[in-house]
Amino acid sequence: MGQSHLHECTDRYNAPVPMAAPSRRLDLIPPYLFAELARIKAEAVAQGADVIDLGIGDPDIPTPRPILDALAKAVEDPETHRYDESPRGWPKLLESATKWYAREFGVRLDPKTEALELIGSKDGLAHLAWAFVDPGDVVLVPDPGYPVYKVNALMAGGEVYETPLLEANGYLPNLGAIPSDVAKRAKLFYLCYPHNPTGAVATPEFYRDAVAFCREHDILLVNDMAYATVAYDGFKNPTVLQVEGAKDVAIEFHSLSKMYNMTGWRIAFALGNAAALGTLARLKSNLDSKQFPAVAEAAACALDGVSNDATLAEYARRRDVLCDGLTAAGWTIEKPKATFFVWTRIPDPKLTSKEFCERLLKEAHVLAVPGVGYGPHGEGYVRMSLTVKGDQGGARLEEAVARIRASGLIPG
Numbered sequence: 001m002g003q004s005h006l007h008e009c010t011d012r013y014n015a016p017v018p019m020a021a022p023s024r025r026l027d028l029i030p031p032y033l034f035a036e037l038a039r040i041k042a043e044a045v046a047q048g049a050d051v052i053d054l055g056i057g058d059p060d061i062p063t064p065r066p067i068l069d070a071l072a073k074a075v076e077d078p079e080t081h082r083y084d085e086s087p088r089g090w091p092k093l094l095e096s097a098t099k100w101y102a103r104e105f106g107v108r109l110d111p112k113t114e115a116l117e118l119i120g121s122k123d124g125l126a127h128l129a130w131a132f133v134d135p136g137d138v139v140l141v142p143d144p145g146y147p148v149y150k151v152n153a154l155m156a157g158g159e160v161y162e163t164p165l166l167e168a169n170g171y172l173p174n175l176g177a178i179p180s181d182v183a184k185r186a187k188l189f190y191l192c193y194p195h196n197p198t199g200a201v202a203t204p205e206f207y208r209d210a211v212a213f214c215r216e217h218d219i220l221l222v223n224d225m226a227y228a229t230v231a232y233d234g235f236k237n238p239t240v241l242q243v244e245g246a247k248d249v250a251i252e253f254h255s256l257s258k259m260y261n262m263t264g265w266r267i268a269f270a271l272g273n274a275a276a277l278g279t280l281a282r283l284k285s286n287l288d289s290k291q292f293p294a295v296a297e298a299a300a301c302a303l304d305g306v307s308n309d310a311t312l313a314e315y316a317r318r319r320d321v322l323c324d325g326l327t328a329a330g331w332t333i334e335k336p337k338a339t340f341f342v343w344t345r346i347p348d349p350k351l352t353s354k355e356f357c358e359r360l361l362k363e364a365h366v367l368a369v370p371g372v373g374y375g376p377h378g379e380g381y382v383r384m385s386l387t388v389k390g391d392q393g394g395a396r397l398e399e400a401v402a403r404i405r406a407s408g409l410i411p412g
């Protein structure tokens with residue numbers, strides 16, 4: 001009797017448990033393109049290969065010391081241990097962000113209404129779609145582009161129109177080529193300059209035209225400036241909010257991640273149109289309770305005047321080693337003015353970008369990202385990141401150049 005009861009229990013617990021199915025919207029997330037490359041890399045590493053990883057765009061150089069000190073100090077203040085209940089984010093951060101923007105780009109903004117703290121800019125860029133997009137709305141996204149805009153627009157029920165970014169047009173979208181019925185239904189227009197993955201930069205004239213286009217079609221213009229200050233040879237990026245009247249239709253996303261080697265800290269901010277930022281804040285107040293205030297304090301200290309020039313000088317050295325080295329080997333590569341990405345046509349047009357990267361990994365033990373991973377118009381291109389772990393003054397990149405040269409992947 002006791003034993004049969006035991007069986008009954010065991011059977012019940014061994015039966016497959018019905019598991020709640022993921023929502024259908026998750027089916028809209030595309031398969032992970034880099035899975036195959038990750039597998040080949042793991043295989044090579046397991047066999048003892050020394051893989052030079054030019055894949056990930058994540059600063060390898062530590063956060064500058066004054067920012068670490070500011071965090072340590074802020075942690076000691078019990079005020080930072082509690083919920084940040086301010087409407088738009090830690091007031092000191094928003095003050096510092098708007099002052100920084102006025103200094104860097106000459107545009108004055110109200111820290112109380114025209115700025116919003118974010119838990120990394122991915123948080124804001126992704127949730128923006130959830131705050132604005134209804135089924136049937138169109139979202140304009142760059143192709144190639146950072147995949148977060150497209151995936152969230154789709155999950156929020158929107159239709160995506162990919163604006164081709166062509167090398168011949170400096171990787172700027174051709175606004176005149178966007179069909180008028182698409183423009184009429186469009187709600188958001190995502191731009192990103194300096195651009196991931198191509199490293200392209202925008203011009204003030206382009207921003208002026210984009211603002212006029214969005215005004216005409218009642219579209220919220222969204223400029224992702226995650227790489228705002230990552231620039232070389234004295235180049236200064238223009239911004240969309242420098243265009244007169246841009247604040248009526250535009251918001252801009254800035255992040256401490258790449259500017260100050262702070263990707264793990266998760267701190268960023270959006271600036272611009274007050275109503276749009278209010279809408280995003282309304283959604284976010286139901287999703288998160290803001291970043292740890294001590295992190296916001298440290299970010300404010302960074303924006304108040306910490307220099308990250310040493311990191312930029314290091315990227316510039318690496319950029320020169322990689323671009324000059326490969327160009328000398330017969331693979332002509334243009335140097336980016338901004339971002340830490342080198343984007344170029346693959347040297348052998350008979351290969352797809354994925355085939356080229358697989359061979360690069362297998363034959364040279366160098367990992368790069370196939371351009372098609374950022375959209376169909378990325379096919380034929382490859383992205384190489386300058387944030388190479390363990391590099392000093394370009395030595396790892398010199399080694400990468402030597403291996404690529406020796407691999408025979410650059411046709412004679």
Ligand SMILES: Cc1ncc(COP(=O)(O)O)c(C=O)c1O
Nearest residue numbers: 120121122146196226255257268
């Ligand atoms: C173009 C672009 N935007 C936004 C982000 C997100 O940055 P974060 O969320 O760290 O601010 C990235 C990160 O790689 C990026 O490349």
